[in-house]
Amino acid sequence: MAEDKSELLKGTLDMLILKVVALGPIHGYAISQRIQQISKEFFQVQQGSLYPALHRLENRGWLDAEWREASSGREAKFYKLTKKGRKQLEAEVLNWARLSDAVALILRTAE
Amino acid sequence: MAEDKSELLKGTLDMLILKVVALGPIHGYAISQRIQQISKEFFQVQQGSLYPALHRLENRGWLDAEWREASSGREAKFYKLTKKGRKQLEAEVLNWARLSDAVALILRTAE
Protein backbone atom coordinates (compact mmCIF):
# COMPACT_ATOMS: atom_id res chain seq x y z
CA MET A 1 0.00 0.00 0.00
CA ALA A 2 2.95 2.27 0.35
CA GLU A 3 5.48 0.02 -1.28
CA ASP A 4 5.95 2.17 -4.33
CA LYS A 5 7.73 0.71 -7.19
CA SER A 6 7.11 4.19 -8.53
CA GLU A 7 9.55 7.00 -8.58
CA LEU A 8 12.41 4.64 -8.80
CA LEU A 9 14.35 7.01 -10.94
CA LYS A 10 14.39 9.99 -8.62
CA GLY A 11 15.79 12.40 -11.11
CA THR A 12 18.59 10.15 -12.24
CA LEU A 13 17.02 9.26 -15.54
CA ASP A 14 18.68 11.99 -17.58
CA MET A 15 22.08 11.02 -16.29
CA LEU A 16 21.50 7.35 -16.95
CA ILE A 17 20.36 8.00 -20.48
CA LEU A 18 23.29 10.27 -21.19
CA LYS A 19 25.66 7.65 -19.84
CA VAL A 20 24.21 4.85 -21.91
CA VAL A 21 24.21 6.97 -25.03
CA ALA A 22 27.81 7.88 -24.30
CA LEU A 23 28.69 4.23 -24.79
CA GLY A 24 27.79 4.57 -28.45
CA PRO A 25 24.88 5.53 -30.71
CA ILE A 26 21.77 3.69 -29.71
CA HIS A 27 18.04 3.97 -30.23
CA GLY A 28 15.44 4.71 -27.62
CA TYR A 29 13.94 1.33 -27.17
CA ALA A 30 17.38 -0.17 -26.73
CA ILE A 31 18.36 2.47 -24.20
CA SER A 32 15.68 1.35 -21.78
CA GLN A 33 16.64 -2.28 -22.24
CA ARG A 34 20.27 -1.48 -21.68
CA ILE A 35 19.58 0.47 -18.49
CA GLN A 36 17.48 -2.38 -17.22
CA GLN A 37 20.09 -4.96 -18.09
CA ILE A 38 23.12 -3.13 -16.71
CA SER A 39 21.29 -2.33 -13.49
CA LYS A 40 20.41 -5.98 -13.09
CA GLU A 41 16.73 -5.29 -13.54
CA PHE A 42 16.59 -2.64 -10.84
CA PHE A 43 15.60 0.12 -13.21
CA GLN A 44 12.66 -0.43 -15.46
CA VAL A 45 12.35 2.63 -17.60
CA GLN A 46 8.75 3.05 -18.70
CA GLN A 47 8.23 4.25 -22.22
CA GLY A 48 6.17 7.12 -20.87
CA SER A 49 9.28 8.26 -19.02
CA LEU A 50 11.77 7.36 -21.69
CA TYR A 51 10.52 9.17 -24.75
CA PRO A 52 9.69 12.47 -23.08
CA ALA A 53 13.14 12.35 -21.50
CA LEU A 54 14.79 11.77 -24.85
CA HIS A 55 12.96 14.70 -26.38
CA ARG A 56 13.89 16.84 -23.41
CA LEU A 57 17.57 15.96 -23.76
CA GLU A 58 17.48 16.57 -27.46
CA ASN A 59 15.80 19.95 -27.02
CA ARG A 60 18.46 20.97 -24.56
CA GLY A 61 21.09 20.16 -27.11
CA TRP A 62 22.57 17.25 -25.21
CA LEU A 63 21.58 14.60 -27.72
CA ASP A 64 21.44 14.44 -31.49
CA ALA A 65 18.96 12.17 -33.20
CA GLU A 66 19.04 10.46 -36.54
CA TRP A 67 16.85 7.83 -38.13
CA ARG A 68 18.77 4.77 -39.08
CA GLU A 69 18.24 1.12 -39.63
CA ALA A 70 18.42 -0.93 -36.47
CA SER A 71 19.97 -4.38 -36.35
CA SER A 72 16.47 -5.75 -36.52
CA GLY A 73 16.18 -4.28 -39.99
CA ARG A 74 13.66 -1.65 -38.94
CA GLU A 75 14.00 2.08 -38.85
CA ALA A 76 14.79 3.47 -35.44
CA LYS A 77 15.87 6.78 -34.02
CA PHE A 78 19.49 6.68 -32.98
CA TYR A 79 20.84 9.10 -30.44
CA LYS A 80 24.35 10.27 -29.86
CA LEU A 81 25.90 12.68 -27.40
CA THR A 82 26.73 16.22 -28.41
CA LYS A 83 29.67 18.08 -26.94
CA LYS A 84 27.29 19.86 -24.62
CA GLY A 85 25.83 16.50 -23.71
CA ARG A 86 29.21 15.17 -22.74
CA LYS A 87 29.79 18.16 -20.49
CA GLN A 88 26.36 17.77 -19.01
CA LEU A 89 27.02 14.13 -18.29
CA GLU A 90 30.24 15.01 -16.51
CA ALA A 91 28.45 17.63 -14.46
CA GLU A 92 25.66 15.27 -13.52
CA VAL A 93 28.04 12.51 -12.55
CA LEU A 94 29.96 14.92 -10.36
CA ASN A 95 26.79 16.17 -8.79
CA TRP A 96 25.59 12.66 -8.20
CA ALA A 97 28.82 11.84 -6.41
CA ARG A 98 28.40 14.85 -4.17
CA LEU A 99 24.77 14.05 -3.55
CA SER A 100 25.36 10.46 -2.60
CA ASP A 101 28.27 11.47 -0.40
CA ALA A 102 26.06 13.95 1.38
CA VAL A 103 23.32 11.37 1.83
CA ALA A 104 25.87 8.91 3.15
CA LEU A 105 27.04 11.46 5.69
CA ILE A 106 23.55 11.80 7.05
CA LEU A 107 22.73 8.12 6.99
CA ARG A 108 25.96 7.32 8.78
CA THR A 109 25.27 9.77 11.57
CA ALA A 110 24.97 7.82 14.75
CA GLU A 111 23.35 9.57 17.61
CA MET B 1 21.64 28.81 -17.47
CA ALA B 2 21.09 25.19 -16.83
CA GLU B 3 23.16 24.92 -13.72
CA ASP B 4 20.29 24.16 -11.44
CA LYS B 5 20.86 24.41 -7.78
CA SER B 6 17.28 23.25 -7.81
CA GLU B 7 16.07 19.76 -7.30
CA LEU B 8 19.01 18.94 -5.15
CA LEU B 9 16.99 16.67 -2.99
CA LYS B 10 15.79 14.33 -5.68
CA GLY B 11 13.32 12.46 -3.58
CA THR B 12 15.67 11.88 -0.69
CA LEU B 13 14.12 14.50 1.55
CA ASP B 14 11.71 12.19 3.33
CA MET B 15 14.47 9.76 4.15
CA LEU B 16 16.77 12.51 5.40
CA ILE B 17 14.09 13.94 7.63
CA LEU B 18 13.20 10.55 9.03
CA LYS B 19 16.84 9.86 9.73
CA VAL B 20 17.44 13.14 11.51
CA VAL B 21 14.30 12.77 13.56
CA ALA B 22 15.42 9.26 14.44
CA LEU B 23 18.38 10.82 16.23
CA GLY B 24 15.99 12.28 18.76
CA PRO B 25 12.97 14.60 19.03
CA ILE B 26 13.59 17.79 17.16
CA HIS B 27 11.59 20.64 15.73
CA GLY B 28 11.19 21.53 12.09
CA TYR B 29 13.43 24.51 11.86
CA ALA B 30 16.21 22.61 13.55
CA ILE B 31 15.78 19.67 11.21
CA SER B 32 16.69 21.73 8.20
CA GLN B 33 19.68 23.21 10.00
CA ARG B 34 20.83 19.79 11.06
CA ILE B 35 20.56 18.35 7.57
CA GLN B 36 22.51 21.27 6.23
CA GLN B 37 25.17 20.98 8.88
CA ILE B 38 25.68 17.22 8.71
CA SER B 39 25.82 17.31 4.93
CA LYS B 40 28.49 20.02 5.12
CA GLU B 41 26.21 22.60 3.55
CA PHE B 42 25.41 20.44 0.54
CA PHE B 43 21.72 20.24 1.31
CA GLN B 44 19.85 23.43 1.94
CA VAL B 45 16.33 22.47 2.78
CA GLN B 46 14.00 25.31 1.87
CA GLN B 47 11.14 25.95 4.24
CA GLY B 48 8.74 25.53 1.35
CA SER B 49 10.03 21.99 1.01
CA LEU B 50 10.48 21.28 4.68
CA TYR B 51 7.09 22.01 6.17
CA PRO B 52 4.99 20.32 3.51
CA ALA B 53 7.25 17.31 3.87
CA LEU B 54 6.79 17.24 7.63
CA HIS B 55 3.02 17.37 7.25
CA ARG B 56 3.21 14.64 4.65
CA LEU B 57 5.22 12.40 6.94
CA GLU B 58 2.92 13.10 9.84
CA ASN B 59 -0.16 12.35 7.75
CA ARG B 60 1.31 9.06 6.72
CA GLY B 61 1.80 8.17 10.34
CA TRP B 62 5.57 8.18 10.21
CA LEU B 63 6.02 11.13 12.53
CA ASP B 64 4.28 12.35 15.67
CA ALA B 65 4.21 16.02 16.51
CA GLU B 66 3.96 17.84 19.80
CA TRP B 67 4.34 21.49 20.75
CA ARG B 68 7.06 22.01 23.29
CA GLU B 69 9.40 24.67 24.41
CA ALA B 70 12.59 24.87 22.41
CA SER B 71 15.95 25.63 23.93
CA SER B 72 15.48 29.17 22.73
CA GLY B 73 12.56 29.46 25.12
CA ARG B 74 10.00 29.62 22.35
CA GLU B 75 7.28 27.18 21.47
CA ALA B 76 8.16 24.85 18.64
CA LYS B 77 6.71 21.75 17.11
CA PHE B 78 8.78 18.72 18.01
CA TYR B 79 8.67 15.61 15.90
CA LYS B 80 9.48 12.06 16.80
CA LEU B 81 9.44 8.81 14.86
CA THR B 82 6.55 6.41 15.16
CA LYS B 83 7.03 2.68 14.87
CA LYS B 84 5.77 2.89 11.31
CA GLY B 85 8.21 5.69 10.73
CA ARG B 86 11.10 3.57 11.87
CA LYS B 87 10.09 0.81 9.49
CA GLN B 88 9.70 3.29 6.72
CA LEU B 89 13.13 4.68 7.37
CA GLU B 90 14.63 1.22 7.21
CA ALA B 91 12.86 0.54 3.95
CA GLU B 92 13.97 3.81 2.44
CA VAL B 93 17.55 3.31 3.48
CA LEU B 94 17.53 -0.13 1.94
CA ASN B 95 16.00 1.19 -1.23
CA TRP B 96 18.52 3.99 -1.37
CA ALA B 97 21.34 1.47 -1.12
CA ARG B 98 19.89 -0.51 -3.99
CA LEU B 99 19.31 2.60 -6.04
CA SER B 100 22.79 3.95 -5.61
CA ASP B 101 24.26 0.55 -6.33
CA ALA B 102 22.27 0.38 -9.53
CA VAL B 103 23.36 3.86 -10.53
CA ALA B 104 26.96 2.95 -9.76
CA LEU B 105 26.68 -0.10 -11.99
CA ILE B 106 25.63 2.05 -14.90
CA LEU B 107 28.12 4.83 -14.29
CA ARG B 108 30.93 2.34 -14.01
CA THR B 109 30.09 0.70 -17.30
CA ALA B 110 32.98 1.20 -19.61
CA GLU B 111 32.30 0.54 -23.21
Add this chain to the structure above:
DNA sequence: TCTTGACGCCTAGCTGTTCTAGGCGTATAT
Protein backbone atom coordinates in the same frame (compact mmCIF):
# COMPACT_ATOMS: atom_id res chain seq x y z
C1' DT C 1 13.67 54.43 18.21
C1' DC C 2 13.57 51.81 14.37
C1' DT C 3 14.93 48.36 11.63
C1' DT C 4 17.18 44.27 10.53
C1' DG C 5 17.93 39.55 11.22
C1' DA C 6 17.37 35.13 13.43
C1' DC C 7 14.02 32.10 15.07
C1' DG C 8 9.89 29.37 14.09
C1' DC C 9 5.69 28.28 11.87
C1' DC C 10 2.79 28.28 7.53
C1' DT C 11 0.57 28.37 2.52
C1' DA C 12 -0.49 29.11 -2.54
C1' DG C 13 0.92 28.38 -6.89
C1' DC C 14 4.38 27.23 -10.46
C1' DT C 15 7.33 23.96 -12.64
C1' DG C 16 9.16 19.75 -13.76
C1' DT C 17 9.51 14.58 -13.64
C1' DT C 18 7.45 10.29 -13.73
C1' DC C 19 3.77 7.27 -14.22
C1' DT C 20 -0.49 5.14 -16.25
C1' DA C 21 -2.80 4.21 -20.08
C1' DG C 22 -3.63 4.64 -24.13
C1' DG C 23 -2.33 4.90 -29.54
C1' DC C 24 0.10 3.50 -34.15
C1' DG C 25 2.51 0.28 -37.33
C1' DT C 26 5.37 -3.91 -38.69
C1' DA C 27 7.05 -8.48 -38.31
C1' DT C 28 7.32 -13.10 -36.51
C1' DA C 29 5.68 -17.04 -34.19
C1' DT C 30 1.76 -19.91 -32.52
Add this chain to the structure above:
DNA sequence: ATATACGCCTAGAACAGCTAGGCGTCAAGA
Protein backbone atom coordinates in the same frame (compact mmCIF):
# COMPACT_ATOMS: atom_id res chain seq x y z
C1' DA D 1 -5.92 -15.50 -36.44
C1' DT D 2 -3.75 -13.74 -32.61
C1' DA D 3 -0.39 -12.66 -29.73
C1' DT D 4 4.08 -10.85 -28.78
C1' DA D 5 8.20 -8.30 -29.60
C1' DC D 6 9.88 -4.33 -31.68
C1' DG D 7 9.84 0.69 -32.01
C1' DC D 8 7.86 5.15 -31.92
C1' DC D 9 4.53 8.49 -29.69
C1' DT D 10 1.15 11.46 -26.49
C1' DA D 11 -2.24 13.19 -22.97
C1' DG D 12 -3.31 13.60 -18.41
C1' DA D 13 -2.75 12.75 -13.55
C1' DA D 14 0.04 12.68 -9.46
C1' DC D 15 3.45 14.44 -6.82
C1' DA D 16 7.75 16.74 -5.08
C1' DG D 17 10.29 20.75 -4.63
C1' DC D 18 10.85 25.50 -5.37
C1' DT D 19 9.78 30.60 -5.15
C1' DA D 20 7.73 33.95 -2.80
C1' DG D 21 5.07 35.42 -0.01
C1' DG D 22 2.77 35.66 5.05
C1' DC D 23 2.69 35.84 10.44
C1' DG D 24 4.67 36.65 15.10
C1' DT D 25 8.53 37.17 18.62
C1' DC D 26 12.82 38.78 20.22
C1' DA D 27 17.59 40.64 20.36
C1' DA D 28 21.06 43.62 18.49
C1' DG D 29 22.66 47.54 16.29
C1' DA D 30 22.15 52.12 13.75
